[in-house]
Amino acid sequence: GAVVSQHPSWVICKSGTSVKIECRSLDFQATTMFWYRQFPKQSLMLMATSNEGSKATYEQGVEKDKFLINHASLTLSTLTVTSAHPEDSSFYICSARDLGLAGGRSYEQYFGPGTRLTVT
Amino acid sequence: AQSVAQPEDQVNVAEGNPLTVKCTYSVSGNPYLFWYVQYPNRGLQFLLKYITGDNLVKGSYGFEAEFNKSQTSFHLKKPSALVSDSALYFCAVRDDTGGFKTIFGAGTRLFVKA
Numbered sequence: 001g002a003v004v005s006q007h008p009s010w011v012i013c014k015s016g017t018s019v020k021i022e023c024r025s026l027d028f029q030a031t032t033m034f035w036y037r038q039f040p041k042q043s044l045m046l047m048a049t050s051n052e053g054s055k056a057t058y059e060q061g062v063e064k065d066k067f068l069i070n071h072a073s074l075t076l077s078t079l080t081v082t083s084a085h086p087e088d089s090s091f092y093i094c095s096a097r098d099l100g101l102a103g104g105r106s107y108e109q110y111f112g113p114g115t116r117l118t119v120t
Numbered sequence: 121a122q123s124v125a126q127p128e129d130q131v132n133v134a135e136g137n138p139l140t141v142k143c144t145y146s147v148s149g150n151p152y153l154f155w156y157v158q159y160p161n162r163g164l165q166f167l168l169k170y171i172t173g174d175n176l177v178k179g180s181y182g183f184e185a186e187f188n189k190s191q192t193s194f195h196l197k198k199p200s201a202l203v204s205d206s207a208l209y210f211c212a213v214r215d216d217t218g219g220f221k222t223i224f225g226a227g228t229r230l231f232v233k234a
Contacts, residue, residue: 006163032220043210044164044224093163097220109222111156113163 002028004096006112013084013119020080021115023094029074030096034109035067038091050077084119091116122147124213126225133201134233141196141228143211153194154212154222155185164210170194181205201232 003026013019023033031052036044048058048069056069066088068080077096081088095109123146133139145151152171156164168179175187185196194211211225 034222043226046221046223049221091161095164095222108166108169109220110166111164114161116161 002096002098002108002110004094004110004112006092006094006115008115009113010116011118013117015085015119016083018080018082019084019117020078021092021094021117023077023079023096023112025075025096025098025110028096028098028110030077030098031074032097033071033077034095034097035069035077035079036093036095038093038114040091044093047079081117084117086119089117089119122213122215122221122223124211124223124225126209126211126228128228129226130229130231132231132233135203136200139198139201139205139230139232141209141211141230143194143196143225144192145194145211145213146192147213147215149215151192151194152214152216153185153187154214155179155183155194155196156210156212156224158208158210158227167196167209201230203232203234206230206232 005024007022033050035047037047038044047062048056050056050069050071052071058064071077091114093114095111097109125144154169155167158164167183168177170177170187178184183198208227208229210227212222214222
């Protein structure tokens with residue numbers, strides 16, 4: 001089955017530093033990847049849609065200069081939290097859309113295991 | 121605009137009893153509907169989806185869901201609950217107008233007591 005990995009799985013950083021989170025599709029190509037944020041005991045909030053080779057599309061209220069997204073290849077998207085603050089502490093989950101059409105997989109998006117960010 | 125409602129924050133059920141987790145949706149076009157499960161500190165696991173066809177969809181781990189267009193609902197069901205089913209369940213919707221933005225419900229926490 002389609003697998004999406006995230007690295008790191010958890011990270012602790014000091015306030016004011018930047019943190020990069022990687023999202024990789026391991027066995028399929030993904031022209032589109034999505035970044036979600038999940039606060040404790042809450043739902044997933046879509047932050048941005050990342051398209052390979054073009055600028056990301058950010059949801060309303062998400063600061064694009066703070067959450068930098070790069071989708072440099074069909075298998076890799078990165079989210080960089082710049083000048084992190086404690087309120088950025090959250091669980092970040094990426095997902096990827098399968099480019100292929102076989103077996104109806106193009107309807108599905110596959111989720112990574114998430115990255116827990118703690119800013120001290 | 122798309123939206124998803126999961127009216128229950130929590131559902132409690134005894135092991136062996138049937139369970140239902142409710143979901144209603146609103147979309148502009150035809151809906152693509154999904155159920156995911158999340159265990160603590162883990163990502164989402166796909167359970168099942170409705171795209172088209174039979175209104176009763178069968179998924180992983182014995183779960184099923186029924187698409188009801190008139191009631192705009194997509195309730196998740198299982199005939200006999202297991203303690204291991206205890207987790208957080210999310211309903212999600214996307215429409216068929218060409219975008220791929222998936223909107224998630226608030227989630228329903230399922231507790232299955234032994």
